[in-house]
Amino acid sequence: MKIQLKTLSFAQACTEKSDALLILLPSKLDAKAVSKTIWPWDSVVQQALVSNDFENKAGKTLSIYMPAGVSSRVAVLMSAGKGSAKDVRDAMNAGMAALKGRSVKKLTVCLGEDSQSQYLPIVMQAIADATYVYTVTKGSATKDKSGRALAQVTIGAVDAAKAKTAFAHGQALVAGQDFAKEWANRPANFATPTLLGEAAKSLAKAHSVVLCEVLGPKDVDKLGMGSFASVARGSNEPLRFIVLKYMGGAKTTAPTVLIGKGVTFDTGGISLKGGAGMDEMKFDMCGAASVLGTFRALAELKPKLNVIGLIPATENMPSGHATKPGDVVTAMDGQTIEVLNTDAEGRLILNDALSYAKRFKPAAVVDIATLTGACGVALGSVRAGLFSTDDALADALLKAGERALDLAWRMPLDDEYGEGLKSNFADVANIAPPGGGAVTAAKFLERFTKAKGASGEAAFPWAHLDIAGVAWKGGKEKGATARPVGLLLEWLLAK
């Protein structure tokens, strides 16, 4: 899907040769005030408003088939509501829904107000989301790599020159989210740790600004990552530890580290999960996919930033070699862990990645993980759980999420939540008694963000995003959402 940006008035957009034309009306619009500024749509909008066939509310659309003097087969007028980011997203979703089932290869989207161009990433994301097609393991659709019927999009802005930065952000976002979705959606036999490592390598090969190193079991043993290795023990697939580097900033600038949970399939291990819906545990690498997607976006945009990506990738399987409940393992930083439940494996791979991150003396570390079902219970699929030991970092992430409409909600980290992690046989247990499961998991991770041992000074400002509730949709719409690529990119670019 090619997207181009042009300066277009509504009148000029009518002469664009497209299959469909989406018109985002200005936010200030009422029957009496509909003016020539929306010409040639003024009279039809005026009449539709008067006769209640149209309402100026985000999500309301008016479709016109073969409108006179328009080069597109169909025009869809979209109310921009009050003109907020959310209104623009709702408008675009409704506009794209109105085109569903029609054959649209060429699309023109025309924005009616200069101020709307700041929302180009949101507009472009809506187009990409609505037209995304999963292809990898669909025999019929594999000829066209992207699978999208929509091939060409023209976006008309009031002033294309002024909209350039937002457009470039949108291009990077779409590329990043597509990449994240492709890898997150792949079944586990098409997204093994090895294949994930190869995906990262080929990303680096295709974009020289990205560097990639992939470590295997021997390297991980040498590093002393006994916790990470203990999760991989039950699987025939060898683990991978993926290190991505994007160094677009000054050499002296401390990097930001993103860590993505890459459990390519989570059976629970010896603490085996129930069978119902277990297929969805192929999505247990959505944190990793979001890191890959963010790097794909950075490669596109090339901002002056330093970012490191760390992905511990493994399956969590039961077998004769698997770690057993009660086994004690030693993490990279020397802490011993009693593995009371092998299904609490995400924290066992992330802790070693957190320890590894220290070598970069990072300005901030954010880990992204489908960590706990409890977080999904607490926040549903609207907001991700955000845990942080640093108020400024938490604030910046929350605000980026609001701007990108990729929402998070801050959760607590009171020390009392960590008390249940005490073990009689190791420094810490990997689970606490029931209650506050998303928080106790975060408290476990927090122990590995300290400069020395489990208590004391922080080694770096740290935040943890539990995306278990938001990373994918179930049911008929089953598939990855690419969240939180939008939040991460927005946050990084605001730096």
Ligand code: BES
């Ligand atoms: N990957 C799961 C978390 C998960 C569950 C995400 C359901 C999305 C939907 C994680 O590894 C896990 O199994 N967590 C356990 C922790 C428990 C054993 C303390 C959970 O949430 O049940």
Ligand code: MN
């Ligand atoms: Mn698990």
Ligand code: ZN
């Ligand atoms: Zn898991």
